[in-house]
Amino acid sequence: GIQVEQSPPDLILQEGANSTLRCNFSDSVNNLQWFHQNPWGQLINLFYIPSGTKQNGRLSATTVATERYSLLYISSSQTTDSGVYFCAVDTYSGAGSYQLTFGKGTKLSVIP
Amino acid sequence: EPEVTQTPSHQVTQMGQEVILRCVPISNHLYFYWYRQILGQKVEFLVSFYNNEISEKSEIFDDQFSVERPDGSNFTLKIRSTKLEDSAMYFCASSQGVNYGYTFGSGTRLTVV
Numbered sequence: 001g002i003q004v005e006q007s008p009p010d011l012i013l014q015e016g017a018n019s020t021l022r023c024n025f026s027d028s029v030n031n032l033q034w035f036h037q038n039p040w041g042q043l044i045n046l047f048y049i050p051s052g053t054k055q056n057g058r059l060s061a062t063t064v065a066t067e068r069y070s071l072l073y074i075s076s077s078q079t080t081d082s083g084v085y086f087c088a089v090d091t092y093s094g095a096g097s098y099q100l101t102f103g104k105g106t107k108l109s110v111i112p
Numbered sequence: 113e114p115e116v117t118q119t120p121s122h123q124v125t126q127m128g129q130e131v132i133l134r135c136v137p138i139s140n141h142l143y144f145y146w147y148r149q150i151l152g153q154k155v156e157f158l159v160s161f162y163n164n165e166i167s168e169k170s171e172i173f174d175d176q177f178s179v180e181r182p183d184g185s186n187f188t189l190k191i192r193s194t195k196l197e198d199s200a201m202y203f204c205a206s207s208q209g210v211n212y213g214y215t216f217g218s219g220t221r222l223t224v225v
Contacts, residue, residue, distance in 0.1 A: 030210065030211070031211065031213065033213055033214065035216070040218075041149075041201050041218075041219050041221065042216075042218045042219065043155070043203060043216040043219070045213060045214075045215065045216070048212075048213035050211075086154070086155065088155070088214075090214070093168055094168070097160050097162070097167035097168040098143075098160075098210060099145070099157050099160055099168065100145075100147075100155075100157065100205075100214055101157070102154045102155040102156070103154065104153075104154045105154060
């Protein structure tokens with residue numbers, strides 16, 4: 001099956017700093033999503049981004065499908081940005097079925 | 113914004129007991145999924161459901177697991193005889209279809225003791 005690699009696995013930032021999280025995937029994908037898992041375990045959808053660039057406030061994401069990677073940028077980080085960021089790719093698994101495959105995540109800790 | 117609703121948020125059960133996890137997907141979505149996340153690990157696919165039948169299931173989804181859409185709005189995951197290793201966060205998700213994103217519920221944290 002498809003492999004999804006995220007880097008770095010852990011990241012500690014001072015509040016106000018910027019960061020870039022990376023997601024590499026091993027095969028063509030139908031779509032890609034970025035999620036933030038908050039301390040309560042909820043998966044919050046950040047971006048649905050099969051290609052191109054999108055921005056939402058301090059967050060932006062870029063996917064270069066032809067080179068099989070996606071980047072998530074966090075600017076002016078805040079303590080509430082802490083949590084685990086997951087990249088997930090949507091692929092056709094046969095018999096008319098699609099499924100999301102998740103990476104292992106990047107654990108972000110923003111300290112005051 | 114429409115939400116996927118999961119109940120209960122937490123459940124503690126004794127090993128060997130049956131549990132039913134409930135989900136209400138977004139009303140105009142056609143594809144439904146269960147995923148699970150063992151503490152500290154990545155989110156894993158369990159099963160997909162479309163047109164009132166299972167589309168695909170993973171190796172994790174053995175005979176102890178079953179899914180049902182009993183009334184056109186609820187989507188349930190049943191674990192027939194729970195084991196300690198079934199302890200995890202279980203997420204329900206739904207999608208309108210290909211080229212649309214997935215919306216996840218808030219999860220049910222299942223603890224088997």
